[in-house]
Amino acid sequence: MQIKERLNKAVDYAIETHYEIHRRAVEIRKKLYSHRDVCIFGTGEFFEDCADQEHVLRFEYVGDNNPERWGKFFKGRKCLSPQEIAGMDDIAVLIMVGEWRPIYEQLTAMGIECYPMDWYVLNVYDPHYSDEWFKEKRDVIVDSVDLFEDDISKEIYVEAICNRIAPPLATKIFNEIKTPGEYFETGIFPIGEEFFVDAGAYKGDSIDKLLKVTGGSFGAIYSFELDSAIFRELEETADKYDREKIYLFNAGVSDEISEIEYGYVQGEQRHTEKITTIDTELSEKIVTFIKMDVETFEIKALEGARRIITEQKPKLSISAYHYLSDLWEVPRKIRELVPEYKLYLRHHAPTVWDTDCYACI
Numbered sequence: 001m002q003i004k005e006r007l008n009k010a011v012d013y014a015i016e017t018h019y020e021i022h023r024r025a026v027e028i029r030k031k032l033y034s035h036r037d038v039c040i041f042g043t044g045e046f047f048e049d050c051a052d053q054e055h056v057l058r059f060e061y062v063g064d065n066n067p068e069r070w071g072k073f074f075k076g077r078k079c080l081s082p083q084e085i086a087g088m089d090d091i092a093v094l095i096m097v098g099e100w101r102p103i104y105e106q107l108t109a110m111g112i113e114c115y116p117m118d119w120y121v122l123n124v125y126d127p128h129y130s131d132e133w134f135k136e137k138r139d140v141i142v143d144s145v146d147l148f149e150d151d152i153s154k155e156i157y158v159e160a161i162c163n164r165i166a167p168p169l170a171t172k173i174f175n176e177i178k179t180p181g182e183y184f185e186t187g188i189f190p191i192g193e194e195f196f197v198d199a200g201a202y203k204g205d206s207i208d209k210l211l212k213v214t215g216g217s218f219g220a221i222y223s224f225e226l227d228s229a230i231f232r233e234l235e236e237t238a239d240k241y242d243r244e245k246i247y248l249f250n251a252g253v254s255d256e257i258s259e260i261e262y263g264y265v266q267g268e269q270r271h272t273e274k275i276t277t278i279d280t281e282l283s284e285k286i287v288t289f290i291k292m293d294v295e296t297f298e299i300k301a302l303e304g305a306r307r308i309i310t311e312q313k314p315k316l317s318i319s320a321y322h323y324l325s326d327l328w329e330v331p332r333k334i335r336e337l338v339p340e341y342k343l344y345l346r347h348h349a350p351t352v353w354d355t356d357c358y359a360c361i
Contacts, residue, residue, distance in 0.1 A: 003158055006169060007142045010158075013166035015131045021165060022129070025122045028115045036090040039063050041107070041114070042097035043074045046350050050096060050117070051075045061085075063093065065103075086110045094120055098175035098350030118174060118351050123164060125296055125322045134165075137325070144328035147335060152179075153345040157327060160347065160355055164324055175350040182348035182356065183291050183317045184213045189360040195219040195286045197278060197314075199253045199301055200293040203230060204237025211241060220245045222282055226252035226262065226273050226294075251276045253294055255303040277304030287312050293319040298326060302333050309337050313361050320345065321355040330357045 014021075032038060039061040040047060051057065051074075062074045069079045085091060085107075093114035095103050100116040107114040141161065148154050159177050162170035183206060184191050191213050198206045201223035211218060223238070223246070225231045231250045238246045251274040252260065262273045278290070278301070287308050294301050298318055302309070309316070320330040331343045334357065341359040348354040 003145055003154060004142050006158055007145065007161060008138070010162050010166035010169050011134050011138045011141060013169060014129075014134045018131060019129055019134070019165065021167065022123050022126065025119060025124070028120050031113075032092050032094060032115060032120065033058065035092040035113075037061060037088065037092075039080060039085055039091055039093045040077075041085075041093050041095045041103060043069055043079060044097070046098055046117070047074070047096045049349075057094075059094070061091075065106075082107065082110060082112070086112050098178070099173075100175075101173070118163070121352055123324060123352075126324050129324070140328055140332075144332060147328075147331045147343050148345055149342045150344060153343070156345045156347050156355070160321075160327055160345075161324075164327075164352065174347065174352055177347045178350055179346050179348060182209075182346075182354060184209055186344075186346055186358060188344050188346070188358045189315050191289075193217050193219050194289045195314075196221050197282065197287055197290040197305075198223040199278065199291065200295065200319075201225040201234050201248075202293075203233040206291060207237055207241070207246070216241070218245065219286065219288070220247065222247045222249070222285065222287075224249045224251055224253050224276075224278075224281075226250075226260075226275075228271075228273065249276065249281060250274065251281075252297065253278055253292070253301040253304055254297050255300040277301075279305055279307045282308060287314045289315045289317075291317045296322040298322070298330055299333050302330075302337065306337060309334075313338055313341070316341070316357070316359040318357045318359070319355070320357040321353055327355065331359075334359045 038059040040059045041063040043062050043064045061080050062077045063080045063085050070081045072079050093107055093112055095114055095116045097103050104114060104116055145154050145157050156177050159170055159172050163174060196210060207221060223234060225234050228250055234248060238248055254275045255277060257280060258275045259272045260275050261270045292298050292301055316334060318330050320326045334341055340361060344358040346356055
């Protein structure tokens with residue numbers, strides 16, 4: 001089946017099923033937490049990356065097939081064997097393993113209610129799009145595959161679309177299109193002494209990664225982090241390096257200067273944080289590389305960096321997964337800003353997040 005034919009069939013599936021996959025994800029979240037206890041199955045790298053996100057995950061136990069882990073504690077929770085889980089009342093399992101299919105079959109055969117993480121987080125930011133929305137977007141969904149330079153990008157685009165709207169048409173799950181080296185070691189472009197904009201800097205993990213790749217060499221780093229509490233941890237990371245060349249902004253990035261009500265953890269009292277633009281804050285600065293992971297604000301943030309991007313044409317790594325439409329709208333926005341950019345798509349996580357659009361001249 002040709003690429004565009006698969007994309008058309010994926011759109012057909014979304015329309016014919018009335019985008020049922022979105023309702024399934026919502027229902028899974030309800031079912032999972034209708035139980036007294038939740039167990040995360042899998043204690044490897046995937047678990048380590050996700051289990052600290054207690055603003056979206058509540059769990060009382062962990063589980064694993066490795067007998068050496070049974071009875072030990074991970075993130076403060078006791079690790080159970082599958083047999084122990086099967087013997088418990090009022091428990092459901094969230095499978096946090098990249099290759100989840102054999103685990104799902106195993107636990108289901110044991111009578112354990114379980115859900116892969118793929119199903120739980122799918123389209124977490126998206127509303128329920130209507131049949132009319134998919135009909136309206138069909139041409140742009142299908143034609144956007146032509147934006148990308150290489151076959152890897154086109155495959156990732158098609159598989160991400162299929163996984164998110166038409167799973168029967170996906171030939172690979174997210175874990176099977178995953179590649180290492182997010183941002184700095186993809187092989188798409190070389191990394192040198194960068195003047196690096198880190199939009200959505202979080203605790204400074206991207207600073208650590210960049211300087212590991214470059215052996216500590218950099219021109220300057222401009223890090224933007226919206227959350228005031230997390231910003232303090234970003235400062236601690238930056239203090240490990242040459243602070244004369246690291247500039248920290250306790251602000252989110254968008255297409256305007258304003259304020260936003262913000263409360264990340266469920267139940268947390270919402271508070272006000274600053275929003276700014278990259279063009280405003282870095283108007284006189286050299287920029288050679290922009291990375292963005294700004295929780296659905298990517299399109300607006302690109303617009304807010306229009307002058308720097310069009311004039312300096314830095315390398316780009318822009319998250320393209322928060323909304324389904326980001327898969328095509330982010331590359332289209334980049335191409336609008338600089339038509340000569342070459343565009344690539346890579347996926348870096350065992351589940352739906354960390355699909356990034358890369359651009360370079």
